[in-house]
Amino acid sequence: MIGTAVGHGWGRLYAALMNLPERPMRWAQGHLPDGRLGWLFVGPNLAIFAVFTFLPILIDFYYAGTGGTNLLPTERPWVGTENFSSLLACKDYLDPNSCVRDQFWYAIWNTSEFVVLQVALMLFFSLATALVLNRKILGRGFFRAAFFYPVLLSPVVVALIWKWVLQRDGVLNAAMVGAGMQPVEWLLSARSAFGWTVFVSIWAHMGFYTLILLAGLQAIPADIYEAAAMDAAPPWRVFRRITLPLLMPSVLVVLVLGLIRAVQIFDEVYVLTGGGPGSATTYLVEFIYNTGFSAQVRQYGLAAAASLLLAGVLLVLTLIQLRGMRPTKGDPRG
Amino acid sequence: MLADLPLRITLAAAALAALGGMTSQAEAADIRIACYSDGNECPATKVLAERFMRDNADIHITIDEMPYKQILESVPVQLAAGNGPDIARISDFGQVAPYQLDLTPYLADAAYWQTAYGPVLDWMRTGPDDHGIYGLMTQLTVSAPIVDKTLFDQAGVPIPTKGATWDDWAAAAAKVAKATKTPFGMAWDRSGARFSGPAISEGAKFFYSAGHPPVVDDGFKAMAAKFVKWNQDDTIDKDVWVSTGGGYRDAFEEFANGKIAVYLSGSWQLARLQKQIGDGFDWVVGDAPCGPGGCTGMPGGAGFVAFKGTKSPKEVARFLDYLASEPVYAEWMVMTSNLPANLDLQKKKLDYKLSPAGIAAMNQFQANAATLTPLAYKLQGSPLSRPMFNATVDRISQAITGQITLDQAYERITSDVADAAAAKNKK
Numbered sequence: 012m013i014g015t016a017v018g019h020g021w022g023r024l025y026a027a028l029m030n031l032p033e034r035p036m037r038w039a040q041g042h043l044p045d046g047r048l049g050w051l052f053v054g055p056n057l058a059i060f061a062v063f064t065f066l067p068i069l070i071d072f073y074y075a076g077t078g079g080t081n082l083l084p085t086e087r088p089w090v091g092t093e094n095f096s097s098l099l100a101c102k103d104y105l106d107p108n109s110c111v112r113d114q115f116w117y118a119i120w121n122t123s124e125f126v127v128l129q130v131a132l133m134l135f136f137s138l139a140t141a142l143v144l145n146r147k148i149l150g151r152g153f154f155r156a157a158f159f160y161p162v163l164l165s166p167v168v169v170a171l172i173w174k175w176v177l178q179r180d181g182v183l184n185a186a187m188v189g190a191g192m193q194p195v196e197w198l199l200s201a202r203s204a205f206g207w208t209v210f211v212s213i214w215a216h217m218g219f220y221t222l223i224l225l226a227g228l229q230a231i232p233a234d235i236y237e238a239a240a241m242d243a244a245p246p247w248r249v250f251r252r253i254t255l256p257l258l259m260p261s262v263l264v265v266l267v268l269g270l271i272r273a274v275q276i277f278d279e280v281y282v283l284t285g286g287g288p289g290s291a292t293t294y295l296v297e298f299i300y301n302t303g304f305s306a307q308v309r310q311y312g313l314a315a316a317a318s319l320l321l322a323g324v325l326l327v328l329t330l331i332q333l334r335g336m337r338p339t340k341g342d343p344r345g
Numbered sequence: 346m347l348a349d350l351p352l353r354i355t356l357a358a359a360a361l362a363a364l365g366g367m368t369s370q371a372e373a374a375d376i377r378i379a380c381y382s383d384g385n386e387c388p389a390t391k392v393l394a395e396r397f398m399r400d401n402a403d404i405h406i407t408i409d410e411m412p413y414k415q416i417l418e419s420v421p422v423q424l425a426a427g428n429g430p431d432i433a434r435i436s437d438f439g440q441v442a443p444y445q446l447d448l449t450p451y452l453a454d455a456a457y458w459q460t461a462y463g464p465v466l467d468w469m470r471t472g473p474d475d476h477g478i479y480g481l482m483t484q485l486t487v488s489a490p491i492v493d494k495t496l497f498d499q500a501g502v503p504i505p506t507k508g509a510t511w512d513d514w515a516a517a518a519a520k521v522a523k524a525t526k527t528p529f530g531m532a533w534d535r536s537g538a539r540f541s542g543p544a545i546s547e548g549a550k551f552f553y554s555a556g557h558p559p560v561v562d563d564g565f566k567a568m569a570a571k572f573v574k575w576n577q578d579d580t581i582d583k584d585v586w587v588s589t590g591g592g593y594r595d596a597f598e599e600f601a602n603g604k605i606a607v608y609l610s611g612s613w614q615l616a617r618l619q620k621q622i623g624d625g626f627d628w629v630v631g632d633a634p635c636g637p638g639g640c641t642g643m644p645g646g647a648g649f650v651a652f653k654g655t656k657s658p659k660e661v662a663r664f665l666d667y668l669a670s671e672p673v674y675a676e677w678m679v680m681t682s683n684l685p686a687n688l689d690l691q692k693k694k695l696d697y698k699l700s701p702a703g704i705a706a707m708n709q710f711q712a713n714a715a716t717l718t719p720l721a722y723k724l725q726g727s728p729l730s731r732p733m734f735n736a737t738v739d740r741i742s743q744a745i746t747g748q749i750t751l752d753q754a755y756e757r758i759t760s761d762v763a764d765a766a767a768a769k770n771k772k
Contacts (some may be wrong), residue, residue: 079769079771079772080768080769080771081425081443082422082425082426083425083426087770088772090771108749108753113757176586178588179584179588196584196588198588198747199583199584199587199588200746201746201747201748204614266549270494281591284588284589284590285589285591286590286591287587287588287589287590287591287742287746288587288588288590288742288745288746288748289587289590289742289743289745289746289748289749290590290748291746291748292590293590300372301591304418304422305418305440305591305737306735307437307440307731307732307765308731308732308765308766308768308769309421310768328560
């Protein structure tokens with residue numbers, strides 16, 4: 012009896028709550044011109060977006076045109092394009108040492124090399140792993156979880172784990188010494204440290220991209236494979252003519268997300284190597300961070316200019332993604 | 346009615362007292378201190394602050410302990426945004442110079458401060474025309490070689506004595522490493538300040554007569570070339586300077602784990618040396634190595650700096666006055682095992698609660714403080730000292746890895762410092 016009364020009470024409360032927006036909505040429908048009601052729904056989100064995304068972008072543009080070390084915009088002298096010209100002043104763009112801002116150009120070239128290597132290798136390994144995990148193998152569930160597990164870790168934790176493995180007295184060298192080999196200074200040589208940043212990044216993120224590709228593989232209708240099997244098509248041809256073309260949308264997503272993420276690389280590497288040895292693993296975001304927030308003389312304008320250049324690269328990559336995902340004529344999705 | 350009077354009076358008095366208490370509580374000036382510890386500076390300051398608050402009920406002090414890096418990176422931004430602490434423990438005074446509060450009008454006896462803390466007050470000033478008092482040094486630090494005596498004894502190599510050069514030290518350390526199969530002879534903290542002491546000994550001048558810092562001269566080059574060579578031939582553990590990019594890194598763990606024979610660090614490590622090494626092995630502090638420029642390390646240290654943004658400048662000054670008074674300052678130095686920046690206390694023997702090794706080390710640091718050259722003090726107090734130190738570390742590290750040549754490193758150090766100076770001066 013009491014339970015029923017309580018139940019009714021909750022029901023009335025719930026109904027009242029659900030009906031709460033009805034009056035204002037009716038009012039809005041009656042008073043707003045046709046097609047404008049949508050603005051009411053997206054308005055709050057747009058306001059947040061404007062304050063926390065658009066405004067910082069505008070401020071970034073302003074800072075990029077100012078100099079000095081003061082943080083407050085009102086205390087910063089206007090220098091126009093000086094920060095950009097300083098960043099781009101180079102005798103030979105292939106030789107960072109010939110540039111006014113050599114660290115920026117080390118960062119540019121390191122990032123470029125990192126992006127090409129990391130994205131290509133990650134795509135390859137993610138695809139290979141997804142193909143294997145899509146088969147009916149023993150312990151498939153376990154392997155799917157195992158490959159995805161690093162994605163759940165914080166980038167700082169990932170970097171600390173690998174630092175513990177790779178440092179001079181780390182686990183890897185201890186194992187090598189135990190096996191009678193000489194220890195190797197993994198993080199002291201420029202090329203080796205660079206290679207490890209690529210590896211650690213792939214290790215940390217591969218699971219996520221494998222998952223996307225796995226979902227793409229599972230979306231391919233089984234009857235196409237059955238038809239191929241009836242035609243006795245060899246596995247390589249099946250992969251090349253059926254799997255890969257039908258997986259292309261997923262591959263494109265992985266490619267573009269991977270590219271954007273690779274250009275933005277910072278956290279793992281910052282903890283693992285701090286950008287060293289020398290500038291061998293200093294990437295673009297770390298350069299921006301060092302220039303604007305870590306150096307004793309903080310050049311916010313220079314950091315803002317570098318961040319706008321980075322934003323330009325990311326914009327191009329995003330446009331490629333949008334273009335790639337747009338359905339073409341005759342595409343059944345369109 | 347009359348019988349009720351005492352009760353009423355008592356109640357009224359109690360209410361007034363409570364109200365008064367609430368009012369004084371409400372009016373208590375809140376002072377927030379951003380603090381980091383080399384050893385136990387923040388907990389020790391908390392003890393003194395609590396005692397101070399007992400005698401000054403109108404002041405409430407909160408000490409926020411945070412990592413050194415956070416102070417270095419966040420406090421200047423907070424100050425610029427007008428949201429900083431009232432006081433912060435700072436080692437890089439140049440960064441916070443625009444926000445510093447001149448305490449002179451608020452101090453009970455500014456002349457005492459000038460007499461007792463004269464030379465180090467300059468470190469917080471912006472130039473020769475600035476005579477303000479902006480804070481109190483929480484220590485005076487001196488860099489010096491710290492020696493694993495057990496390894497030297499095992500190797501049968503005598504520890505270099507007064508007058509020995511850095512070459513003598515490097516040769517002795519390398520001999521010890523070889524004889525005892527220790528991985529490396531030496532390690533230097535990854536710090537431009539640490540490098541600058543040996544560079545001054547080697548003859549580096551750091552300043553033109555006009556005061557503009559060119560940084561690189563023959564003395565600087567001589568020490569840089571030696572340092573790079575020692576890193577490349579494994580006399581020095583290059584892991585410290587090379588494996589990590591970015592800023593400061595000390596080599597304390599390497600020393601504490603017996604992996605190096607000689608460690609160039611400083612007096613602020615005393616508490617850690619005592620605590621972490623204890624009786625693990627014998628360690629001593631060496632004399633400041635010599636060269637054509639003298640026998641000097643680098644002075645330094647962190648100070649409690651007051652900021653303009655405070656709503657309670659008088660109370661901030663009262664607390665710093667309290668800490669600066671000779672008996673309290675002496676107690677503070679004993680609690681934190683630090684060398685005093687107070688000139689009178691430097692002449693006295695403080696009753697440090699240290700082991701015999703710790704006492705000997707403290708005495709040696711004090712003796713080394715006496716041989717610090719005026720140039721070392723001037724360099725530490727330069728508003729551009731940090732850009733100079735940072736450029737030195739960044740570029741010399743690149744030279745050690747072979748990314749650039751030493752000559753390129755010299756050019757880049759000069760241009761980096763000029764760039765920082767130009768950015769600072771852009772108004």
